[in-house]
Amino acid sequence: MPSLKPQSDLDRRVALKLLATAMAATMARCSRPEEEIVPYAKMPEGLVAGEPMRFATTLALSGYGRGFVGISIDGRPIKIEGNPKHPFSLGATDIFAEAEVMSLYDPDRSTAIRHDEAIATWDAFSADWGQATRAQNGHGLALVTNRVVSPTTLARIAAFKNRYPSMRWYRYEPVHDDAARAGARLAFGRVVTSLPRWSEADVVLSLGADPLGHGPDELRMARAYASRRVLGAKRQRIHAAEAVWTLTGAAADFRIPTTPAVIVEIARAVANACGANLGSPQIPEDAEHFVERASRELMAARGKALVLAGESQPAEVHAICHWINAQLGAPVDHLPSQDAVENDHAFELVALADDLHAHRFRSVIVADANPVYDAPDSLHLADGIASVPFSAHIGLYCDETAMACHWHLPLSHALESWGDSRALDGTASIVQPLIQTLYPTRTRDEYLAWLVGEDVAKAYDLVRKTWQSNVPGDFEANWRKALNDGVIANTAATPLALSLKRPADLPRAATPRGMSLAMSPDPSVWDGRFANNAWLQECSEPFTKQVWGNAIRIAPGDAERLGIADEDTVDVEIDGKTITAPAISMPGQADGVIGLHWGQGRLRAGRIGTGVGARVCGIGAHPLARLLDGAVLRKSARSVPFRSTQAHTRLEGRAEDIFQIATLNELGHANAGTGRRPPSLLPVPPKGDYAWAMVVDTDACIGCNACVVACQAENNVPVVGPEEISQGRDMHWLRVDAYTRPHGYIERRGFQPVPCMHCEYAPCEPVCPVEASVHDHEGLNVQVYNRCIGTRFCEANCPYKVRRFNWFDYSGDQAYAGEGEALKAQHNPDVSARGRGVMEKCNYCLQRISRARKAAEKENRKIAEGEMITACQAACPTRAIHFGDLNRTDSDVSNLRKAPQHYVLLEELNTRPRTTYLKRVFNSDDQG
Amino acid sequence: MSEYLLAEFETAQDALTAARRAQENGRAAEDVLSHMPIEGIAEYLARPRRPAIGWVMFVAGALGAAAGYFMQWYSAVVDYPVVSGNRPLNSWPAFLLVPYETTILSAAVVGFLAWMAMNGLPKPHHPLFFAKITERAVQDRYLLVFPRDTALAAWIAENLKPRRLHEVRE
Amino acid sequence: MTAAEGTKERWIQGIQSLEEINARISAPILDPAHTWRWWAALAISGSLTLLMIVAVTWLFAHGIGVFGNNTTIVWGFPIANYVWWLGIGHAGTLISALLLLTRQKWRGSLNRFAEAMTLFAASMAGLFPIFHLGRPYYLYWITPYPNVQGLWPQWRSALVWDLWAVGTYITFSALFWYVGLVPDLAMLRERARSLWARRLYGAFALGWRGSARHWEIHERFYRYMAALAVPLVVSVHSIVSLDFAASLEPGWADTIYPPYFVIGALYSGFAMVVVLAAALRWGCSFEPFITHRHFDAIARVLLTASIVMGISYATEWLWAWYGGERPERHLVAFLFTGPYAPLYYGQLLFNVVVPQAFWSPRVRTNIAAVVVISILINVGMWLERILIVWSTLSRDYLPSAWRIFLPTFWDWALLFGSLGAFMFLFLLFVRILPAMPAHELRKLWIEENGS
């Protein structure tokens, strides 16, 4: 592996300081500092200085592995991209994968062994460990982990159990699937993983489910979803009944906001329609039409109809959905669960707490988990762990749990580790490091091996050992292929043929006392493990556009009833526990339901994440619950700022022009766009070798933000921090505007990614006094940072407001929480870091265009269609972003520009944008 | 080494009449020193001339305009053409504003220089300052300036009736 | 105006001799009375100037993030202050030039200090675009100068036009002012007591001795300059207005902007002249030169201007409605109902309603009243400038980009600091240079009283 070598290119801030003295320097000689070039002593294999290298690797989310490709330059990982060969990446990424490079270089990562906070040594630890486990077979020894599906880790745990037979292993995952597991037990008598073949469904009914939301299955689902929305494909009809907005709900053709209790009744009604006899459903009449239509269409589409239940639904509803799907012959595979433990997650967590308080343990190892944060305060885990004589925490950070333990052992980041993992369907892939460990850390497997005395074991050997035993044929060849492809061939599980139990009666949900809390993992920091990642903290929540915190989302009705205005700080009280956060009212959310996100309110996340937002998972008696009743909402005495990157999501009567919506019928009648240009007095643009253009399909876009973080990683876009956000400042080159507008009789929400429009008649250019904003011959509107003097006339005159100004030295001296220095290593060396006082903006990944052009020119050919891919385009799981050359009449973008749903943002200004859009399209009620 | 006679008058009117009479008698004054401009007195002086400062400023302005436009045309069309908002390289309507200003600027600056040159200023030292009375000339008096000459002095005292007659010598 | 008409009708009152004029005019310089007023004023303005220096240091040290600007409202106080100060800077040259060409006698007492005001105000204005820059040390990139990159300014940018307009304007005003000063400097050369003072004034008087030949050239040159000044002044604020009008933003891209800005400039400029005139009259006992009639005359100008402003505002509303473009209409609605509404109503009140009091002669001749109203007008005009900058950027085409501007301490510090610096310079001016054009007043006095 190449080692992290100091950046050989000149420190950019020095350069800027030099520039700053340019004027004076003309008078007195400016003595430029000597600049050193440090070559390798020994050049690593295959490395060309300054050229990117790509390694297939695996990153886990909630334990399940997804295969990605890591890009490193001069041995520094700088970017994560999708791995087309991996069934759960399909070449796309999500925000968590993109942000891993940020976590890798996080200066707050734990770098040393600690004993009661003080830095300690291996020897001290092993001595103490020996003490704790001497002369016993593991009696009173507990191991706590999150979900484990990695074959190697499972092998290590087996070995551990082998060495300490009577130890107890507790595994729980904060973002769990207990309801689905229980539902499967009811339906099939065993736990299974059910994977819908979404793309095969013509009609989908989602009962509070969010298959398009973040999670281990998002990328596969999103791609399937998009495959039914491309031009010409038979469009899917999606019905969603849900309490709070989900990305799936936003994508649905027909959505109805209902309380969880009503969703149970809807399930009952649909089941009855399929021939079950579960008593008469109690459907409020505003939902009747929805239910009737959904059932009718499901019936009509037998074999191609699918019903999905959400985690917030009780096990019975999941069971019923399995039964309905069976009746409908739904396209869904039931696979053996990769989760090695039979018990449910919440159950295990409670068991752990009970055993701790019963003082059953003399030693506890918490391996890469943070139960003290995840578990509700009612379990008093911190005290429990503290009461154990020997306790050790293995983790990336000195987090809440590390504080409760005596020992803390620093964990290696995935990008510096060898390991393996499995995807939801069992597809195995290797975790391959892109860099040597930055600090003296070890992987989870190494620690586990080491705890049973194999202290020499290196992760690399452990992984190879695992696979030597279960890969037939020439191992070395398969190994190289596995590393190269990022997947291990034929490791996916085969679907089970299961006998289905007839559904027992569906219990009537008791009408909730007080308001109910609908809780889900945070769309930016997930279950809290990414809370110290500045990119993700500044990545806005899809609907509220909130950053750096979590809001209490309430229905407008409740807001009115309780006299709560947007951004008021409110208290949510439940069982004596209180959550305080700013409130935001969400048109289209069910009355009586409060929406909350886990994952914020970390107590010991690091300089970035500590104290941001409110801790939601601490409340309630039932750990990891998705739904709680009996909440009381009231205005708070405290005041917590609501920080968002978009203050206005209503379109103020400009919907027709800005966020355009069409029904399939309207589209049918619309005649195809001609691509003809409106008249202008200005001359025709000069014809260059290429005419780059982008078409963004707002119909495919599900608002997952992957493009935003991908852009940030690719283009060294700095974070600005909460204070600056409150000032109304942000730096994202690509923003996803969230809009809500009534359409027909329902509230529509949609997403509009807005990069620079690269207008042919760019308004920003003629107003720049120094030619810092100019056009090049390939139609790019380029910003020359080093020429910019910061008049900001360009942004003032930009109708799309896509330009971003460095009010402070965000990427250098004045970086938020001193991130600047730490992230030098992550910076993409092909992109300038922008200094204070200059304007910047999207440039269609100019560095990639330039790389592609040079590659082509060296071979005296032109860049091929699809050869040039922007960072946002590469990341997009739904392929909503199309990029290419308008000079080719046959190119993707040229064709899309002729599509009937094609439109130009603010066309009346005749700025001739090169970035254009496809309308959001919905099925209408009538057509089948 | 020049020496003068200064005929002092109380009012502009007296000065004007005196200057005219002197000129009619072929003894036109060299110059008049006054604390304020006196309409039309210049034509009664010896060797009257029409100052051409207006023409100087006009020419300067015209040149300024040409230079202003040329600078823009040369830089934007010839030296380094850059595509800016796809405007024509020679965007003449936009290029008219700078020349407008350069016209006025050069006319004013050149005019100022001409103003000094034609007045022979700066001249902090001037023989006339040897006369104490010149300090009143810039405050409230009127002085007709003649070459020093005894005969002339007598004539002046006789015909022009100055309030006083001063001699200027080293 | 001739001596025939009664003393009431005279522009200079209670003066017995030319010498008295000279004495009164040089008094503030050579033997000042009640200096404590001056020192007090100097102390106040001095401390404000200090505040400005601190603010600028802080600004350059930390970057323009210290302002209240944000991602969409990228322009804020500095631009508004720039436009406002430059507007004030318009009165001086206009008064001396336009009134000279139209042979207005009341010009005499006003032009000298009004021109000084112009210079100082224009200098203040000139500073703000620099404070506003992200990288102020590269300001010179806007100028065409030989450089190793082979680069030029981008001539289509209104900011480049600004540079030339303001640069020309300051240079021009300085020359115009100085040329007018020379004869009076000569007077001071003779009246000053200490040898060094005499030498100093002498040096700047360039050896002016009141020669008839000089006077002839001087008169011509001065009139030509005046003739140039008028189109110049008109062009300057028209070009400034193009910073906004040459864009395609709602509320900015209006053809009415240039005239509207020029009148606005006149308006605020004359208002400031009133304030300074009153101050001089009081502080330097210039009562004989600055009479009620002067205030009355200016008040009439202000009244006219206020009506024109009112019409301009109405025109904007009309166009927004008649043009029918949603963003335009939305913007006007936003002005009346949005968070800036109080400021907007203040603007309308101070700029259009209050000045209507000038219809009454009693108000026009009551100096205190005229001064108060003029101050209000200046406040109103500043509000207009800031709202022009803010409101459009706060309500742009895309609702997703809508934001509100919240000023910071440093925004205010620079505004009031610049006011202090302006006062400071003006106070120095009245103690160093003749605040009244002695030679012109002597001429005027003679015309009014016969020799």
Added chain:
Amino acid sequence: MAQLFRPGANSIAVAVIVALFAAPVAAVALTYALWDSPYATDQNLTRAQPVPFSHAHHVGDLGLDCRMCHTGVEQAASAGIPSTHICMTCHSKIWTNARMLAPVRASYASGKPLHWQRVNRVPDYVFFDHSIHVAKGIGCSVCHGPVQKMALMRQAQPLTMGWCLECHRHPQKYIRPQDDVFDMYWRTPFDQPEQGARLVRQYLIHTDHLTDCSICHR
């Protein structure tokens, strides 16, 4: 006796006025001259190196090809400073114990890289790419000068933007046939005007695009 100034004052005054108008112009002219001079551009500057490596010896006398040590030049933006191992491929056999080479051997033994002083440098916001220039017939000597004569490496050209533009505007003046790119002794042939124009067409070089800001700055 009311004279404030001596007669000499008149000429002094005139001189002052003239200076007032002439000084700014002179200042700008001087600044430019200075800024374009080697004094500011570091042209012809040599720097002290850990090992006094002589291109004159290796290229001039021994006739080594550039690519032997600068391995990246055809594939990458940076030509690449040779790793110690590359030095030792020869110097493990010849001059094995020359005192001059002690640092190299030390680096080889310890694995700690040598710290060279950069000679040819463009600012970090300029993205110069060796490989494309080499691929399009721009010879090493165009920018690096007669390296084969340089005992110690020095910056042969001003490397100012104006200098870059000259070639980007008129590549035909400098372009060579592929085979001559690494020829340090290449001389502009008499028929360069025709040959240059032909090569520019042959290599598909579009000069209008060559002066786009985005070619070098991102």
